[in-house]
Amino acid sequence: MKSDKILLDHGSGGKASHQLICEILLPVFDSVTPADLDDGAILDIGGTRLAFSTDSFVVDPIFFPGGCIGDLAINGTVNDIAMCGGTPLYLSVGLIIEEGFPVEDLNRILYEMKRAAQKADIQIVTGDTKVVSKGAVDKIFINTSGIGIIEDGTHISGQNARPGDKVLISGAIAEHGMTILSHREGLKFESSLVSDTASLNHMVKKMLSVSKKIHVLRDPTRGGVGTTLNEIALQSKVGIQIYEHLIPIKPAVAAICELLGFDPLYVANEGKLIAVVPADDAEKVLSAIKENEFGKDACFIGNVVDEHPEQVFMTTRIGGQRIVDMLAGEQLPRIC
Amino acid sequence: MAIKHAEEYRDPDIAAMLIRKIHQTSQKPVRLMEVCGTHTMAIFRHGIRQVIPDHISLLSGPGCPVCVTTQQEIDTFIALTGLEKTIVATFGDLMRVPGTESSLQKERACGKDIRMVYSTFDALDLAKKNPDKKIIFLGVGFETTAPTIAASIICACREGINNYFVYSSHKRVTPALFALMEDEDVNIDGLILPGHVSVIIGTDAYRPLFDKYHLPCAVAGFEPADILKGISSLIDQIESQHPRLDNTYPRAVTAGGNKKAEAMLQHVFENTDTEWRGLGTIPQSGLKIREVFEAFDAQKVFAVKVPKFKEPRGCACGNVLKGTLTPPDCPLYSKLCTPTSPVGPCMVSSEGTCSAYYRYHSNSL
Numbered sequence: 001m002k003s004d005k006i007l008l009d010h011g012s013g014g015k016a017s018h019q020l021i022c023e024i025l026l027p028v029f030d031s032v033t034p035a036d037l038d039d040g041a042i043l044d045i046g047g048t049r050l051a052f053s054t055d056s057f058v059v060d061p062i063f064f065p066g067g068c069i070g071d072l073a074i075n076g077t078v079n080d081i082a083m084c085g086g087t088p089l090y091l092s093v094g095l096i097i098e099e100g101f102p103v104e105d106l107n108r109i110l111y112e113m114k115r116a117a118q119k120a121d122i123q124i125v126t127g128d129t130k131v132v133s134k135g136a137v138d139k140i141f142i143n144t145s146g147i148g149i150i151e152d153g154t155h156i157s158g159q160n161a162r163p164g165d166k167v168l169i170s171g172a173i174a175e176h177g178m179t180i181l182s183h184r185e186g187l188k189f190e191s192s193l194v195s196d197t198a199s200l201n202h203m204v205k206k207m208l209s210v211s212k213k214i215h216v217l218r219d220p221t222r223g224g225v226g227t228t229l230n231e232i233a234l235q236s237k238v239g240i241q242i243y244e245h246l247i248p249i250k251p252a253v254a255a256i257c258e259l260l261g262f263d264p265l266y267v268a269n270e271g272k273l274i275a276v277v278p279a280d281d282a283e284k285v286l287s288a289i290k291e292n293e294f295g296k297d298a299c300f301i302g303n304v305v306d307e308h309p310e311q312v313f314m315t316t317r318i319g320g321q322r323i324v325d326m327l328a329g330e331q332l333p334r335i336c
Numbered sequence: 337m338a339i340k341h342a343e344e345y346r347d348p349d350i351a352a353m354l355i356r357k358i359h360q361t362s363q364k365p366v367r368l369m370e371v372c373g374t375h376t377m378a379i380f381r382h383g384i385r386q387v388i389p390d391h392i393s394l395l396s397g398p399g400c401p402v403c404v405t406t407q408q409e410i411d412t413f414i415a416l417t418g419l420e421k422t423i424v425a426t427f428g429d430l431m432r433v434p435g436t437e438s439s440l441q442k443e444r445a446c447g448k449d450i451r452m453v454y455s456t457f458d459a460l461d462l463a464k465k466n467p468d469k470k471i472i473f474l475g476v477g478f479e480t481t482a483p484t485i486a487a488s489i490i491c492a493c494r495e496g497i498n499n500y501f502v503y504s505s506h507k508r509v510t511p512a513l514f515a516l517m518e519d520e521d522v523n524i525d526g527l528i529l530p531g532h533v534s535v536i537i538g539t540d541a542y543r544p545l546f547d548k549y550h551l552p553c554a555v556a557g558f559e560p561a562d563i564l565k566g567i568s569s570l571i572d573q574i575e576s577q578h579p580r581l582d583n584t585y586p587r588a589v590t591a592g593g594n595k596k597a598e599a600m601l602q603h604v605f606e607n608t609d610t611e612w613r614g615l616g617t618i619p620q621s622g623l624k625i626r627e628v629f630e631a632f633d634a635q636k637v638f639a640v641k642v643p644k645f646k647e648p649r650g651c652a653c654g655n656v657l658k659g660t661l662t663p664p665d666c667p668l669y670s671k672l673c674t675p676t677s678p679v680g681p682c683m684v685s686s687e688g689t690c691s692a693y694y695r696y697h698s699n700s701l
Contacts, residue, residue: 005445009432015676245348260454261374261686263381318351318560320383322696328675329432331686 007329013222014266014327037235038158039080039218042150049152051086053077054145062109062139064183066176066195069142070109071116072270075199076221077144078120082201083217083273085156085208086148088120093127094143099134109140120199122146148201153212160215161236165304166282168275170203170289171196171297172248173225177267178256192252196294198271203292207275210284216276219269223327226265228274229312230326240312242302242324266327276304345559354564355387362571365391367523369516369659371509372530373400373687374558380696382560388567395659396692398512399530401477402429402685403657404612409505411435411642413474416503417448419638423466425451425459426474427481433684436645456481456488456502463492463500472634475504480532482506482623483597486604489625489632503634504625507610509533510541511621517549521660526552526570531562531585536601538593539583546581557585604629613681614647614654653680656689663693670694 009016026032032041040053057073067075074091081088093113097106117124175196182191200219207214216236220228225247233240249264257264271294277285282300289295302314312324344350370376376396379385385394398404414435417424424440431441431452444450449469453459459473475485485502492500509530516522529542534555546553552573556566565584573579583589601623610622625633647654651673652666663669663682673679675691682690 003442005442007441007445009441019676251343316381316383316560317346317348318355318382318384318387318564319348320386322380322383325695328695 009329011222012327012330013224013268014227014329016329017223018326037231039083040086042084049150051081051084051088051148051150052145053080053084054143055080056141056143058138058141059180060138061180061183062105064179064195065193066179067197068109068112069140070112072195072197073142073144074113074116074120074122075197075270077146078122078199078201079219079273081146081148082199082204083156083219084148084150085154085204085214085217086150087205088122088146088148088201090123090125091117091144091146093124095127095129096137096141096143097129097131098137098139099131101139106140116199120201122201151208154208156214156217158216158218158232158235161232161238161240161276161304162215162278163238163304163306164279165215165276166279166300167229167240167242167302167304168277168282168286168289168298169225169248169301170200170273170275170292170295171271172250172253173220173269173272174249174253174257174264174267176270177224178253178262178264180268181260182256191256193256196269196271198294200271200273200294203273203289203295206288206291207285210288211277211281213278213281214275214285215278216274218274220272220274221270222268224264224266224268225274226263226312226324227327229324232274232276233312234310236304237309239305239308239310240302241305241307242312242314244314245317246299246301248297248299262331265324266331345557345561347561350561351387351564354561354568358388358392358564358568358571361568361575362389362392363575365393366525366571366574367393367395367659368526368528368567368570369395369397369524370528371397371399371513372533373403373685373689374532375528375530375556375563376400376689376692377687378558378563380692382563384560384563384567392567392571395524395662396656396689397516397659398612398615398657399478399509400682400685400687400689401481401507402433403653403681403688404507404512404615405433405476405505405681406611406613407435407645407647408611408642411645412640413503414438414440414443415640415642416472416634416638417443417450419470419640421468422470422472423449423451423462424472424474425453425462427454427476428452429685429687430474430476432678433681434678436643456485457491460488460492460497460500463497467499470499470501472501472503472638475502475506478507478509478530478533479536479601482605483536483594483601486600489604489629490600492632493629498631501632501634501637502625504605504623506605506623507612508607508621508623509537510545511618512612512615513542513545515615515618515621516658517545517551519658521655522658524551524659525574526554528563528566528570529553529555531555531557531588534585534589534593536594536597538591539581539589540591541593542581546579550579552579554582554584555589557588614657648679651680653682653690656682663690664697666690
């Protein structure tokens with residue numbers, strides 16, 4: 001890593017984050033290899049396979065259209081377990097609260113967590129609270145960890161994509177990231193954007209009930225669809241070809257991205273999944289996604305290919321071709 | 337929200353029609369330069385190169401404001417962050433640009449108060465909300481952004497806000513085009529002129545350039561059909577040997593430009609000789625704050641001196657900005673110089689030519 005200081009780029013979910021993980025973290029914790037970097041760990045305990053995952057939530061603003069830091073923290077970890085093919089069961093919650101934080105806001109966050117947990121059908125079974133002095137955190141940070149059981153016959157990993165597989169997405173992209181951005185201080189335009197935060201475990205359960213052959217599941221959070229597809233291409237050593245005209249995006253999201261010079265392919269989602277599925281099963285998996293309330297706009301967006309291994313290409317609307325690289329660092333709004 | 341999306345300019349059928357026309361008309365190899373960094377990015381993002389004939393070369397020009405900002409200026413920006421009771425406000429693109437020792441992003445990580453703003457009026461708001469601090473806005477950009485910065489200075493003056501300052505590194509597009517035309521290494525057959533800048537300055541601003549050099553010119557927008565229309569116009573002009581100053585972006589650009597914005601710009605700024613990274617000093621190509629507004633001029637108010645900077649060895653950004661080399665011709669490209677550790681300015685900005693090549697170009701394309 002070239003930088004001697006941690007920069008915001010290292011938290012962007014893109015190349016800089018990968019550098020931080022692969023060059024600083026993994027050499028210390030050598031029980032994990034880069035190829036193992038799925039959304040959670042898969043553990044075999046006495047013949048039972050468990051998915052185990054953890055995630056921390058530091059979103060600003062803490063309340064935003066479509067959700068708040070509370071339900072986001074539940075949905076995020078539930079989804080990470082679901083993306084391992086696991087049925088999420090139990091969650092822990094760690095709260096780090098800044099002194100002076102309004103109890104009313106805390107209550108609102110906790111009730112949203114409860115509601116999200118009920119909706120996802122999981123139980124919060126343990127937790128921890130810390131209060132720190134003013135300025136030591138920004139209002140409230142939340143960590144959630146969770147476990148779930150993986151049924152026999154389910155083998156999902158970023159390493160499993162094979163040429164010929166179909167790439168599916170469960171709905172329109174870039175909604176969470178652009179909602180958060182448009183509600184940050186400093187951006188003064190009205191927008192109708194709503195975060196897509198949602199737990200996807202019920203969707204995944206249905207998908208696994210129609211096909212045991214799903215190869216990869218990922219929720220394209222930080223770094224967006226572009227970065228997630230690159231991770232899959234790298235882990236599986238395959239090429240991925242997607243089609244611009246097939247990628248669903250709402251006009252308001254596209255318009256704000258354009259205004260700020262953001263590429264929606266690199267903007268965070270919090271209630272979407274990407275599935276890589278053998279062609280034979282693609283139709284029935286797609287139908288299963290569409291049955292779910294959060295998967296109505298699901299569609300096919302591309303193929304896994306032999307060509308250009310470890311790279312993602314996109315056919316543009318006018319029939320041109322471009323590389324979709326991994327996000328380098330935080331996307332920055334442009335000057336003109 | 338009331339932004340009308342430019343869906344019709346992305347229509348594959350309209351694009352296909354323009355692509356056919358370009359293929360039918362274009363006979364001989366040509367070198368076209370897109371002056372603007374946003375065009376460079378759009379050409380890659382839409383995959384324009386793969387749909388036009390191979391003998392049409394698209395070269396990028398000096399139209400990425402971050403890329404042409406000198407290292408000396410970047411070092412000065414970084415030095416400004418070290419002043420007491422100061423908040424430096426900037427557009428996002430500048431955050432990652434490396435100075436000699438550091439970058440704004442790294443300085444922020446060290447605790448300097450650097451705010452990324454989306455509009456210069458956000459910087460003005462910062463000044464109102466922090467009366468005990470000095471707010472220095474880093475003014476980088478072309479005629480597109482300069483009018484809003486002029487407006488913020490007028491506003492600060494009217495409202496008596498005395499803790500708001502602008503460091504103006506603004507540049508003008510047309511003097512750079514004259515300098516390019518005079519450079520004997522530069523070899524181009526037509527210019528794709530910038531859409532956003534032209535909204536402000538109007539197509540008439542290019543008239544002296546066109547009258548002097550008779551080079552085919554087309555002002556173009558940024559959607560696929562807009563860019564293809566621009567290319568198609570240039571190919572028509574070249575093949576028929578009838579150069580014109582064509583406006584292929586009439587839904588946004590007029591002959592006279594935006595008079596109000598232009599007047600505001602003239603009211604606050606005056607032309608000055610300025611240095612462009614990679615191109616050297618170009619007469620009358622910069623915008624400095626007029627004396628009557630000098631109380632807002634960070635260059636006058638804050639005496640920050642930084643050592644003279646030497647361009648990194650082997651960096652070919654100057655040639656890339658003139659279109660005499662493409663990024664892969666540079667010995668540093670993709671080896672020592674990448675978007676995560678850029679050496680030259682063209683790799684830094686998301687709209688820089690090298691960064692665009694690195695992100696979107698592959699030998700297999």
